[in-house]
Amino acid sequence: MQIAKKYLSEGLIQLTILLSLIGVRVDIDSYLSGYYTPLIEINLGSSSAYTQTPFHNLRDNLDGYSVHPKCPELDYFFASRRLLDEVRTLGSRSFPTQLNAWLVHQVSATDKADCGPSTSNNTDTNSGLLESPGDEARDDSEHLPDSGQEVCQTTTTELGQRPCSTGACGFLKEEEVKVKEEEKPAPLTQLAHSSTLEQESLLEGITALSDPARHQPPTIDIDQHWSNLLSLSVTDLDDLDSLVTERLSDLGTDIPSAISQDVSLHDAMVTRAFGVASERVESRSVAQQQRNLFRMECTGSSHSDPSPGMAVGLAALPFASVCNLTGNVSSHSALGGCLDEAVFDQINQLGLEGLDTQLMGSLESINPQVLEDLDSDSGLSLESSSGGPVSPGSSEMSSSSSSYCEDECGATGYSSEVDSVPSKGIMDYNTTWSPIDLSESVWHDHSYSSPAFFNQPSITLPHKGIKEEPLSDDDGSRFDDRDLSRDELRARAMCIPFSVLQIVNMPVEEFLEVLDGHGFSPDQVTLLRDIRRRGKNKLAAQNCRKRKLDAITGLQEEVERLQFQRGRLLKEKQLTAKTMGAVGQQIKQLTRDVLARLRDSSGRPLNPERFTLQCGANGRVVVQPVRRPAVSTSTGTKTDKRKKDKKQ
DNA sequence: AGTTCGTGTCATCAG
DNA sequence: CGCTGATGACACGAA
Known part of the structure; x- marks a missing residue:
């Protein structure tokens, strides 16, 4: 039913365009507004930016536990809103220009006889296409995603030189689907401006009537004038009265429906978006990807996901990074491939060992200087380091901490250098003090993944019999614990055989069992509780800040949208006032004429x-x-x- | 040297 | 009553 309605709507739109070309107005705004209302609701949705909805749901929806238990319905709302925002961020003010470009294309597609002037106009800016009309134009047409404007120019040039009536529009046949899709925005645009155009035509008619040069003798056509006037007053004046209120709703429907409904427009925008995203992706060079592997603390909170495809949760990024490292480092597609859920499952099933060996090989194959350069980024917290993981004993902390470990509980192997080691969610409690301690990964990862990711191993893997496994010298030198958090240091000082990550993310029951069953001293219990509280609060603070930034961003976009809408409404108001004044003058003139003859x-x-x-x-x-x-x-x-x- | 930004931490409240 | 999340406020370090 919805599909049938969609086709009906498209048919109505095209019919409306054709009728508008011959001066007949068909108002299907109400129909369209009803049809696109859900999208409007999404777009203008409640300003619930400050509602307690976890933003990370948007990133973690690949993980299967994205829906917030308190407000699951907002998950879809935020996802939709994020997509709309991405479209808006491409430049909401500039999309009418793109719509004009679509209009050019639409006219060329429907009225091919009029392609000449438009072609000449376009060739002014695209003369290169004229010089090489044939295959080169097709070649250019194959680069459609470059820009929407180029699409239109190419199309009109093609049409202008080779009318489709000859049946030789191979390009159009090839792009038939695209053309059909691209026709959608144009009707919407015309609908958006239909009333405006009608008012302008009305004004022209009125001025023509009031023009003394054109004014015919009243004795000849006064009845016809009156009929026209009465038809005006009965129909159009009513429209004018309700024009502002209609436009209030229409304006609300124009932009979001045009954006959200039309796929091709979205594609055209995505060409820009893809450009931006590709620029971002390209700017994220190999070094940055490697940086993401070794340091998750860098930019997680500062940049939003450039595209839905990049909306990778915390669980996804490390794996993707590993895939990039173990595979083709410069391959961007590997990122998306590694994001596949099945791949995650397979990797999860692999366990730590394989990944560790792969990671070790990758780590050793990387130049330490590169690592140092990578690590010189901002966003370093107290736990951050400036040295590379493969620089043996490069810092003072390493020696001190190593002795620290040896002197105390022997809880060696702490390292925050492997922040983004993918196996952080696959920790085995039996390997609590494994050389690759992922305890710090969460502290620097500002993608704010759901803690459930970390809870998985704790549920499946028993923590009984946790023993600190003394590390070999190689491991100790490879992963020095020079960047431990304060809580990690405190935990070591208090001989607590758990990492901060474990303390924070283990279930409450398990945590209570740990507190009760290990014979901890009161100080140790206090420290454990503090570590758990601080760790959870840290994540909460990160979530809160990200949510606040999202709210600010959303409000800024809302302000821009409302300013744009206000400008349009002011223009409509001026035009309406002008029309009303002209109609009033015409009524007065005709009244005088009639009364003069009575x-x-x-x-x-x-x-x-x-x-x-x-x-x-x-x-x-x-x-x-x-x-x-x-x-x-x-x-x-x-x-x-x-x-x-x-x-x- | 002052400012801004990011982050961690604490206190507090509500569910 | 205790745990947890959310959030304001503060402090600190880096740029």
Whole structure:
């Protein structure tokens, strides 16, 4: 049913365009507004930016537990809104220009005979296509995603030189689907401006009527004028009265429906978006990808996901990074490939060992200098380091911490250098003090993934019999614990055989069992509780900040959208006032003409100052004497009120 | 040296 | 009552 309605809508739109070309107006705004209302709701949705909805749902929806338990319905809302925002961020102010470009294309597609002038206009800016009309134009047409404007120019050039009536429009046949899709925005645009165009035509008609040069003698065509005027007053004036209110709703429907409904427009915008995204992706060079592998703390909170495809959750990024490292490092497609859910499952099933060996090989194959350069980015927290993981004993902290570990509980192997090691979610409690301790990964990863990711291993893997496994010298030198958080240091100092990540992310029951079953001292219990509280609060703070930034961004976009809408409404208001003034003048003129030709009982012409014409609902025109008191202004009403008060 | 930004932490409240 | 999330406020370090 919805599909049938969609086709009906498209047919109506095209029919409306054709009718508008011959001057007939068909108002399907109401129909369209009803049809696109859900999208409007999405676009203008409740300003719930400050609602307690976890933003990371948008990133974690690949993981299967994206829906917030408290407000799952907003997940879809934010996802839709994010997509709309991405379109908007491409330049909401500039998309009418693109719509004009679509209009050019649409005219060329429907009215091929008129392609000549438009082609000449386009060739002014695209003369290169004229010089090489044949295959080169096709070649250019194959680069459609470059820009929407180029699409239109190419198409019109093709049409102008080789009319499709010859049946030789191979390009159009090839792009038939695209053309059909690209026709959608144009009707919407015309619908958006249909009323405006009609008003302009009305104005032209009125000025033509009031033009003394064109003004015909009233004795000839006065009835026809009156019929026109009455039709105006009955239909169009009503429209004018409700114009502003209609436009209020229409404006609300134009932009979002045009954006969200039309796929081709979205594609055309995506050409820009893809350009931007590709630029971002390209700017994220191999070094940055490697940086993401070794340091998750860099830019997670500072940049939003450039595209839905890049909306990778915390769980996805490390795996993707590993895939890039182990495979083709410079392959961007590998990122998307690694994001596949099945790949994740397979990787999860692989466990730590394979990944560790792969990671070790990758780490050793990387130049330490590169790692140092990578690590010199901003966003370093207290736990961050400036040294590379493969620089043995490069810092003072490494020696101190290593001795620290040896002297104390032997809880060696802490390292925050492997922040983004993909196996952080696959930790085995039996390997709690494995050389690759991922405890710090979450602290620097500002993608704010759901903690459930970390809870998975803790659920499946028992923590009983946790023993610190003394590390070999190689492991200890490879992953020095020079960048431990304060809580990690405290935990070590208190001989707590758990990492901060484990303490924070283990279930409550398990945490209570740990507190009770390990014979911890009160200080140790206090520290464990503090570590857990701080860790959870840290994640909460990160979520809160990200949510706040998203809210600010959303409000800014809302302000821009409303400013744009205000400008349009002001223009509509001015045009409406102008139209109303012109219509009023025309009514006065015609009234004078009619009254001048009417005679009273004594045969004298009626005085226009004393009589007026009233149009009834049935279309009859009646001469009525002017009722002065009724015309009086507010002062008259005041006097009436005073009289009434006196009577009372 | 002052400012801005990002981050961690604490206190507090509500569910 | 305790746990947890959310959030304002503050402090600190880096750019």
